[in-house]
Amino acid sequence: MVERLSDAARQAAMFDLTQWQLEEPAEAIVRRFKFKDFSEAFAFMTRVALLADAAGHHPEWSNVYNNVTIRLTTHDARGLSEKDIALAHRIDALLD
Ligand SMILES: C[C@H](O)[C@H](O)[C@H]1CNC2=NC(N)=NC(=O)C2=N1
Numbered sequence: 001m002v003e004r005l006s007d008a009a010r011q012a013a014m015f016d017l018t019q020w021q022l023e024e025p026a027e028a029i030v031r032r033f034k035f036k037d038f039s040e041a042f043a044f045m046t047r048v049a050l051l052a053d054a055a056g057h058h059p060e061w062s063n064v065y066n067n068v069t070i071r072l073t074t075h076d077a078r079g080l081s082e083k084d085i086a087l088a089h090r091i092d093a094l095l096d
């Protein structure tokens with residue numbers, strides 16, 4: 001069973017995730033992405049979907065044309081866990 005992060009661990013993790021916003025009190029992290037067009041946005045979503053599924057950890061997300069919003073939280077822990085932090089870093093790495 002995956003554990004919710006402590007307040008201190010959550011703050012420490014956010015320090016490295018400068019593009020992500022902590023959503024409270026729901027305990028999720030959110031990042032908005034903007035692409036050239038729908039095709040680029042959807043290609044990105046496809047890549048995220050594959051790595052999320054490989055990790056067994058899935059985003060809540062939305063797409064409107066060239067905009068993608070990704071919200072990460074751990075349903076099993078009812079809050080933010082290390083799995084969200086790890087997936088956020090992997091998503092960020094797709095854009096480097
Ligand atoms: C059995 C399966 O691994 C779990 O239900 C996974 C699937 N993907 C998940 N994704 C997210 N975001 N939170 C979860 O708790 C979660 N649980």
